[in-house]
Amino acid sequence: MEYPILYSFRRCPYAMRARMAISYSKITVELREISLKDRPKKLYEVSSKGTVPVLITENNQVIDESLNIMLWALKKNAKQTWINKEISNGEYKMIHINDTIFKKSLDKYKYHDRYPKKDKKFYRLECSKILNVYEKKLAKHKYLKYDTINIVDIAIFPFIRQFANVDYIWFEKEFKNLTVWLKKISQSNLFKSIMKKYDLWDTSKNIYVILGSET
Ligand SMILES: N[C@@H](CCC(=O)N[C@@H](CS)C(=O)NCC(=O)O)C(=O)O
Known part of the structure; x- marks a missing residue:
């Protein structure tokens, strides 16, 4: 099974909020932890901005703005209470x-x-x-x-x-x-769950991360 892919950097505030929404919505993603100082070429291939976070959905849609990643995650979560259907x-x-x-x-x-x-x-x-x-x-x-x-x-x-x-x-x-x-x-627990430390993404291995927590 292929999961959505999230390019992330642990300490980036934009990536943190995206991971929190993904974790809250209990979505499984393949997390690719990158170094901002040595960004992988692949990141620029998916989004020329080269910023994190970037999400590639199961339908190969590229979402390279953290707020849009949050909204994508919340839409998949029928029980979410962070927005009222749409962001106001x-x-x-x-x-x-x-x-x-x-x-x-x-x-x-x-x-x-x-x-x-x-x-x-x-x-x-x-x-x-x-x-x-x-x-x-x-x-x-x-x-x-x-x-x-x-x-x-x-x-x-x-x-x-x-x-x-x-x-x-x-x-x-x-x-x-x-x-x-x-x-x-x-x-x-939500914040703690998204601040775990992961090794840097290595193209030879896929790091599957199951994000999921309760607020
Ligand atoms: N508007 C973007 C901003 C993302 C952003 O600036 N991320 C920083 C890391 S905290 C980054 O990738 N900086 C590298 C750069 O700007 O080249 C979002 O909300 O996703």
């Missing part, structure tokens, strides 16, 4: 803000030495403007949209995790609600 405009907008504005400021905060025009605190403040919005939302609900976990939580979580890890003590003091939210997702 509001959900899409929140994820888009994360992937554009927040991601840019996050990279500058993480690698502030490479962006000497401003200092680390400036980039941290830029990120915090968006995090403050989440902090307020979490004062009303357990998760970013509702009291139950939603696609927005999962799509945004790996990026907030990166932000928190730059200076966790500061993060914890500044964002109390986000700290609780982050811990809940980080400690979930």
Whole structure:
């Protein structure tokens, strides 16, 4: 039996959210763990962008955007509760803000030495403007949209995790609600299940990974 193929990199936040949706939907994929520094030619053959994650479905459809991989996985899961049939405009907008504005400021905060025009605190403040919005939302609900976990939580979580890890003590003091939210997702079986370590993909062996967990 041939399974869908997922090109992935363990620590990539986009790949993490794709793996979480696949795992949540209990889909079996052939996981191909790659090194970003030494990407296999095959990756560029399937998608010229050369980014991860990339999914090749059982019908040979190539999906090279992590959000689309999440939606593909959720559509296969009749019991999923992360979206209401389709992703809503509001959900899409929140994820888009994360992937554009927040991601840019996050990279500058993480690698502030490479962006000497401003200092680390400036980039941290830029990120915090968006995090403050989440902090307020979490004062009303357990998760970013509702009291139950939603696609927005999962799509945004790996990026907030990166932000928190730059200076966790500061993060914890500044964002109390986000700290609780982050811990809940980080400690979930779902997240643990997708962070297992795999050997790099070797063209001579296929690594079959059965992703499947409960939130
Ligand atoms: N919009 C893409 C972004 C994926 C992405 O940028 N992945 C990073 C790894 S975290 C990557 O492959 N970077 C290599 C590059 O940009 O050449 C998605 O959501 O899948």
